[in-house]
Amino acid sequence: MSEILTIADLKDLARRRVPKMFFDYADSGAWTESTYRANEEDFGKIKFRQRVLVDMSNRSLESTMIGQNVAMPVALAPTGLTGMQHADGEMLAAQAAEEFGVPFTLSTMSICSIEDVASVTKKPFWFQLYVLRDKDFVLDLIDRAKAAKCSALVLTLDLQILGQRHKDIRNGLSAPPKMTLANIIDLALKPRWCLGIAGTSRRTFRNIVGHAKGVGDVSSLSSWTTEQFDPQLSWKDVAWIKERWGGKLILKGILDKEDALMAAQTGADAIVVSNHGGRQLDGAASSISVLEEIADAVGDRIEVHMDGGIRSGQDVLKALCLGAKGTYIGRPFLYGLGAMGKDGVTKALEIIRKEMDITLALCGKRLVTDMGKDQLRR
Ligand SMILES: Cc1cc2nc3c(=O)[nH]c(=O)nc-3n(C[C@H](O)[C@H](O)[C@H](O)COP(=O)(O)O)c2cc1C
Numbered sequence: 001m002s003e004i005l006t007i008a009d010l011k012d013l014a015r016r017r018v019p020k021m022f023f024d025y026a027d028s029g030a031w032t033e034s035t036y037r038a039n040e041e042d043f044g045k046i047k048f049r050q051r052v053l054v055d056m057s058n059r060s061l062e063s064t065m066i067g068q069n070v071a072m073p074v075a076l077a078p079t080g081l082t083g084m085q086h087a088d089g090e091m092l093a094a095q096a097a098e099e100f101g102v103p104f105t106l107s108t109m110s111i112c113s114i115e116d117v118a119s120v121t122k123k124p125f126w127f128q129l130y131v132l133r134d135k136d137f138v139l140d141l142i143d144r145a146k147a148a149k150c151s152a153l154v155l156t157l158d159l160q161i162l163g164q165r166h167k168d169i170r171n172g173l174s175a176p177p178k179m180t181l182a183n184i185i186d187l188a189l190k191p192r193w194c195l196g197i198a199g200t201s202r203r204t205f206r207n208i209v210g211h212a213k214g215v216g217d218v219s220s221l222s223s224w225t226t227e228q229f230d231p232q233l234s235w236k237d238v239a240w241i242k243e244r245w246g247g248k249l250i251l252k253g254i255l256d257k258e259d260a261l262m263a264a265q266t267g268a269d270a271i272v273v274s275n276h277g278g279r280q281l282d283g284a285a286s287s288i289s290v291l292e293e294i295a296d297a298v299g300d301r302i303e304v305h306m307d308g309g310i311r312s313g314q315d316v317l318k319a320l321c322l323g324a325k326g327t328y329i330g331r332p333f334l335y336g337l338g339a340m341g342k343d344g345v346t347k348a349l350e351i352i353r354k355e356m357d358i359t360l361a362l363c364g365k366r367l368v369t370d371m372g373k374d375q376l377r378r
Contacts, residue, residue: 007311007332014338020186021171022084026334029278030163036278038286039309046318047377051364061368065326066248066269071101077307077328078128083111084175085338087196091120096345098123105154113206114148124151132228137212142244153245158253160233163280176203238266257297270303277330295323313355320371
């Protein structure tokens, strides 16, 4: 391939290097994938105002998210099985984010554990919590995140029941992959990936195996996880989680202004306007299309972040204009990771940074923190 210039270039390369079941796991949404597509498409409907003859020197993308300094307001979203896009994926992505100066969020459903990531990073990362039925395990996860000095807990609210993703069923998704004929043929075409995975001991859900009761090996794991998400999770639970955690709390998966107003009452530090990357409620609105309404509803009662469909720096700026203080990228960094490991994650961040910087200037602004509704054509 010629030079990598866009997130789409990284996606093409990842498609060639990552086993089909894991590439598809990233590149999929629930059912018809309509919300997954809408997340990206709706950014295209938003237009900037082009401004000229304004001083565009000394530009800065620096900002803060939940009071923490960020080189640009773009965090890495929590994504499960990241260590299957590339060997030791979570550790590499966390290092890339740390060096770049943006937050990395480790998923509960990661391959590398909280302790693995802490062992290769110097600055605090964020930890994403799924609330499972086994409350002792949840309490233990919170305590482990505290012990690892994580600087925020991201509580995911929109996956107490799993939206169906057809590709995962058809591919027989598992970590590590089962040695079926189709998988053996596919893996034979992905030698770089195989070599990486052969060289690491991190091949299953290391936050869970050895920590949760009744999960001693991988074979019991898949049934355990699907049964474990607690369908009775309620707003009351946010209170005890907040109390146990005692640090910065981010509520992820808000898509409705009534829920956003409830979230603001919990005393949490931020919400993430998100539909889980179109992987849960197919037919839900795109995140960007509801962002402004939600941001306006909560005002300054709680910080507003968003994710879903960001594929460029322009998309980040549009989200900031519509009221987000920060954004997250999921697939863009996963494609970078699958394509080129840690360098690919850095590349994804660099692509977005460059696009943001030049777009900011062409909008006639020098500070990313100055982007607001009046930079959009309406
Ligand atoms: C492969 C994959 C795995 C994900 N796993 C998790 C997860 O474990 N926890 C979570 O809160 N969100 C998870 N998400 C959702 C992301 O955190 C984020 O909301 C979404 O990816 C944003 O959309 P984008 O991929 O278009 O940037 C996952 C998303 C993807 C693509």
